[in-house]
Amino acid sequence: MTKTAITQPEDTSFSFTQDKACLDITLTGALDQNTCPALLQAIDQAALPTAMGTIRVNLQGVTFLDDFGVLVLLHIKTQCLSANGTLTFLGASARHKRFLDMVYEEKNAAIPSSMSCHPGILEHMGDKTMTMLLDTRAMLTFVGDLCLSMTTVLCNPSRLRRSDTVIHMQRVGVDALPIVALISFLLGLIMAFMSAVQLEQFGANIYVASLVSLSMVRELGPIMTAIIVAGRSGSAFAAEIGSMRVAEEVDALTTMGFDITIFLVLPRLLATLCVLPLLTLFSDLFAIAGGLVVGVGMLDLTTHGYMVQTVNTISLDDIVWSMGKTLLFALLISGTGCFRGFQVRGGADAVGRATTSAVVTSIFLIILADSILAVIQRYWG
Amino acid sequence: MDTTLHPAIEVRNLTMGFADLILLQHADFEVKQGEIFVILGGSGCGKSTLLKHILGLYSPMQGSILIHGTPLNPDDPSAYQAILKTFGVMYQGGALFGSMTLAENVALAVEEYTDLPDAAIRDLVEIKLRQVGLAGFEDHLPMEVSGGMKKRAAIARALVLNPKILFLDEPSAGLDPITSADLDELIREINASLGTTVVIVSHELPSIFSIAHRVIMLDKESRSIIAEGDPKFLRDHSPHAMVRRFFNRQAMQKNTQAENTHAENSTP
Ligand SMILES: Nc1ncnc2c1ncn2[C@@H]1O[C@H](COP(=O)(O)OP(=O)(O)OP(=O)(O)O)[C@@H](O)[C@H]1O
Ligand SMILES: [Mg+2]
Numbered sequence: 001m002t003k004t005a006i007t008q009p010e011d012t013s014f015s016f017t018q019d020k021a022c023l024d025i026t027l028t029g030a031l032d033q034n035t036c037p038a039l040l041q042a043i044d045q046a047a048l049p050t051a052m053g054t055i056r057v058n059l060q061g062v063t064f065l066d067d068f069g070v071l072v073l074l075h076i077k078t079q080c081l082s083a084n085g086t087l088t089f090l091g092a093s094a095r096h097k098r099f100l101d102m103v104y105e106e107k108n109a110a111i112p113s114s115m116s117c118h119p120g121i122l123e124h125m126g127d128k129t130m131t132m133l134l135d136t137r138a139m140l141t142f143v144g145d146l147c148l149s150m151t152t153v154l155c156n157p158s159r160l161r162r163s164d165t166v167i168h169m170q171r172v173g174v175d176a177l178p179i180v181a182l183i184s185f186l187l188g189l190i191m192a193f194m195s196a197v198q199l200e201q202f203g204a205n206i207y208v209a210s211l212v213s214l215s216m217v218r219e220l221g222p223i224m225t226a227i228i229v230a231g232r233s234g235s236a237f238a239a240e241i242g243s244m245r246v247a248e249e250v251d252a253l254t255t256m257g258f259d260i261t262i263f264l265v266l267p268r269l270l271a272t273l274c275v276l277p278l279l280t281l282f283s284d285l286f287a288i289a290g291g292l293v294v295g296v297g298m299l300d301l302t303t304h305g306y307m308v309q310t311v312n313t314i315s316l317d318d319i320v321w322s323m324g325k326t327l328l329f330a331l332l333i334s335g336t337g338c339f340r341g342f343q344v345r346g347g348a349d350a351v352g353r354a355t356t357s358a359v360v361t362s363i364f365l366i367i368l369a370d371s372i373l374a375v376i377q378r379y380w381g
Numbered sequence: 382m383d384t385t386l387h388p389a390i391e392v393r394n395l396t397m398g399f400a401d402l403i404l405l406q407h408a409d410f411e412v413k414q415g416e417i418f419v420i421l422g423g424s425g426c427g428k429s430t431l432l433k434h435i436l437g438l439y440s441p442m443q444g445s446i447l448i449h450g451t452p453l454n455p456d457d458p459s460a461y462q463a464i465l466k467t468f469g470v471m472y473q474g475g476a477l478f479g480s481m482t483l484a485e486n487v488a489l490a491v492e493e494y495t496d497l498p499d500a501a502i503r504d505l506v507e508i509k510l511r512q513v514g515l516a517g518f519e520d521h522l523p524m525e526v527s528g529g530m531k532k533r534a535a536i537a538r539a540l541v542l543n544p545k546i547l548f549l550d551e552p553s554a555g556l557d558p559i560t561s562a563d564l565d566e567l568i569r570e571i572n573a574s575l576g577t578t579v580v581i582v583s584h585e586l587p588s589i590f591s592i593a594h595r596v597i598m599l600d601k602e603s604r605s606i607i608a609e610g611d612p613k614f615l616r617d618h619s620p621h622a623m624v625r626r627f628f629n630r631q632a633m634q635k636n637t638q639a640e641n642t643h644a645e646n647s648t649p
Contacts, residue, residue, distance in 0.1 A: 248476035256435050256490050257465040 014042050021053040026059030031069030039072045051082035052183050060091030065099050073103045150260040164267035172233045173275025184283040188212050188290025205299040209309035212291035217318050221284040226329035228363040234337035237268050238358035239342025240353040269334040276325050276330040331367050336362040387450030389414045389578040395444035397434050406604045417572055417579045417592050422599035428582045452541040473551050479522040483534045484519035488540050496636030508538040529556045546578045552583045565592050
C-alpha cells in the first residue's frame with residue numbers, strides 16, 4: 001500500500017494496492033482544480049502498474065468531484081487499463097454520477113482539419129507552391145481589375161469618390177510631410193557632414209553641394225520617401241481594408257452593387273499617385289537645406305555658392321526621371337497595401353499579418369524596382 | 382424576360398462548403414415571390430454561408446442558383462449587378478461602415494443609384510431610420526450606438542431602396558422582445574405593402590411562428606435540408622424528432638449510447 005497525501009492536513013490523498021489482476025485505488029478529499037495537478041503528478045510518480053484487467057477506484061472518501069477530477073480518473077484509465085479491462089467505481093455518490101459518465105465516454109474522433117494532420121515535406125512543398133501560384137493569380141486578377149476600373153473612371157470621372165480621394169491625399173501626403181521633412185533634413189545634414197570630412201582634404205568643399213543634391217534627387221529622395229509612405233500609409237491601407245473584410249463591410253459593399261475596386265482602391269491609389277511626387281520634391285528640398293546648413297556653418301561656403309553649385313549639378317532630366325520612378329513606387333505601395341488588405345480572411349490576427357506583409361512586400365518591391373530602373377538608366381539613358 | 386412567372390430564388394442541386402468542410406450536399410429548394418422564408422438550423426450549420434452563396438459572394442462547389450429565373454453568375458458583371466440591384470442585405474454582424482455616420486451609411490446606396498437632391502435624400506434616410514426606431518441617431522457613428530441599434534441601422538440600410546428581395550441574417554438576435562416584435566411587424570408590413578420577398582435567418586421561435594410563411598431547416602450531420610414547410614405544421618408533425626425538438630425548444634436527450642456500449646465496464 002502506497003499512500004500519497006496531496007494537501008495538508010491530508011484532505012486529499014491518493015493510495016493504491018495491487019494484487020494479481022486487480023488494482024485498487026483509493027481517492028479521498030476534494031478532486032478539483034486546485035488538487036488536480038498535484039494528483040496527476042502523484043499518479044505519475046507512483047508508477048502504477050499498467051495494463052491491468054480490473055481497476056477498482058474507491059471514491060468513498062471523495063468530498064468533491066468536478067471536471068478536473070474527471071481528468072484524474074481519465075489519467076488512471078489511460079495509464080493502467082488494458083484494452084478489454086474493466087474500470088469500476090466504488091462508493092460514488094449520486095452527485096458524482098454525471099462526472100463518472102464522462103470517464104466512460106469515448107473521445108470523439110477529432111473533426112478532420114487541414115491544421116491537425118502533420119503533412120510530409122513533399123506535401124508541404126506542394127502546398128507552398130500552390131499557395132504561391134494562387135497568390136500570383138490573385139495578384140494578376142487584382143491588377144487586371146485595377147486597369148479596368150481605371151479605364152471606367154477615365155471614361156466617366158464622376159464615378160470616382162472625390163471626397164475620399166481628397167481625404168486620402170491629406171492622410172498620405174500632408175500628414176506625412178513633417179516626418180519626411182525631418183528625416184530628409186537630417187539625411188542631408190549627415191551626408192554633407194560625412195562627405196565634408198573627405199572632400200575637405202582636397203579643398204573640394206563646394207562639391208558637398210553636388211554630392212548631396214545629386215544623390216538625393218536621383219536615388220535617396222524617391223527611395224526614402226517611398227519607404228516612409230509604405231510604412232505609414234501602405235500599412236494603413238492594408239489594415240483599413242482588412243478590417244472592413246473581417247467586419248463583412250466589403251461583402252456589404254459588393255451586394256450593394258458597388259465596384260469595390262473603384263470604391264476602395266482607386267481613391268487610395270490616385271491619392272498616393274498625386275502626393276508621393278510632391279513629398280519626394282519636398283524631401284529633396286529639405287535634404288539640400290540640411291546640406292546647406294553644414295556647408296555654410298562648417299565649410300565656409302556661401303549660401304549663394306552652395307545654391308549655384310546645386311542648381312548646376314541637377315539637370316531637369318534627373319528630376320523627371322525621379323518623378324517617373326516615384327509614380328511607379330506610388331503604384332507599388334498603394335497596390336500592395338490594398339491587395340494585402342483584400343487577402344485578409346479570418347480575424348484580427350489576419351489583419352496584423354496583412355499589415356506586416358504589406359510593408360515588407362512594398363519595401364521589397366520598391367528596392368527591386370529601383371535596382372532594375374538603375375540598370376535601365378545606366379544602359380539606356 | 383417576364384420575371385413574375387419565376388420563383389424569387391431557385392436553388393438547384395447545391396453543394397457548398399469550404400476546402401475540406403462540406404456543409405450542404407445536393408440541396409434543392411425555392412423561395413416563392415412575395416413570401417417570408419426563414420432558414421433555420423443549429424449554430425454553425427451553414428446558414429450564413431448559404432445566404433452568401435445566394436448573394437453570389439461564394440461560388441458553389443456544385444449546382445446552380447437562379448434569381449427570378451436568371452442564373453446567378455458573378456463572372457458576368459452586368460447581369461450580376463442587375464441582380465444585386467434587387468437585393469437588400471443585412472449581415473449577421475451589421476457590417477455598417479465604421480467611418481460613416483448611420484445616416485451616411487443608409488444614404489450611400491441612394492446617392493449612388495438615384496438622382497435625388499440632397500434634401501430629399503436626407504428626408505428619405507430620416508424616414509427609414511424612424512421606421513426602425515432610430516430617429517435622432519442620424520449623426521452617430523456605428524461605434525457610438527448599441528449592438529441592437531447597429532442591427533436596426535443595418536436593416537434600414539438594407540431597406541432603403543425598397544429591394545425586391547430582402548435578406549436578413551439574424552435580425553432579432555440581441556434585440557429586446559418589444560423591439561423584436563416591432564421588427565416583425567415592420568417586416569410583415571413591408572412584405573404586405575410592397576410584395577417584398579423576405580429571406581430571414583433566425584432562431585427566434587416566437588418571431589418565426591408569427592411571420593414565417595415557410596421555413597427550411599438545415600442539418601449539419603446529414604448535410605441536407607431536413608425540413609421544409611409551414612413552421613406550425615412542422616412543430617407538430619415533422620417526422621424528424623430533431624425538428625420537433627427545435628420548435629418545441631427541447632434539449633437534445635443526453636446521449637445514452639456511451640453508457641450502453643460500455644455496459645460491461647461500468648457497474649458503478
Ligand atoms: N470563410 C470561411 N472559411 C472556412 N470555414 C468557414 C468560413 N466561414 C464559415 N466557415 C465554417 O462554416 C460553418 C458554417 O458557418 P456559418 O457562419 O454559415 O454558420 P451559421 O449557420 O450562420 O451559424 P450561426 O447561427 O452561429 O450564425 C462553420 O463551421 C464555420 O466554421
Ligand atoms: Mg450565421
